[in-house]
Amino acid sequence: RVADRPRDPDLASLQRLLDERLPDPPRLTEALWTSTFRTRQRRAATVRLGRVLLAGDAAHSHSPVGGQGMNTGLQDAYALGWRLALVARGQADAGLLDTYAAEREPVADQLLTGTARATRAVTAQHPAAR
Structure with a gap:
């Protein structure tokens, strides 16, 4: 619901x-655009279910901390x-696709574990936790 959405931060709240x-924060003078977002940590129960195979953001979503999303998606x-190429050419049995999930x-x-830990560290309220 729109009413439940947090308000976008203003310049004063960003400066705070x-x-x-x-330790030595810059002074903000203008904000052309601000917004908030909520991170979610999710992983599909499996990346293969019969003929359906998932990769990248379809298989897992996480905090952008560390910038690992695109790299992991490309690796997937x-x-x-x-x-898929070997199976499509008939050079391997479809069972090879099961090894994708295992890998x-x-x-x-x-x-997900690493990005959750890093997100908690950078968003911690208490300075000692950061």
Whole structure:
């Protein structure tokens, strides 16, 4: 619901945030646009269900902290691509696609654990927790 959405931060609230978190914060003079967003940590129960295969953001979503989303999505695509090519050419049995899940699901779990930990650290309210 729109009423439940947090208000977009104004210049003063952004300045307070910088003042609280940085040793020598810059002085903000103008904000052309501001918004808030909520991070969600999710992973599909499996990346393969029959003929359906998931990769990238379809398989896992997480905080953008660390900038790992695109890299992981590209790694997913590469890991899936060569398997699909071999199966499509008849050079491998469809069972090869099961190894994609075995390879990539643990990577997604590690990614979600790491980004959740980093997000908690950078968004902690108490300075000692940062």
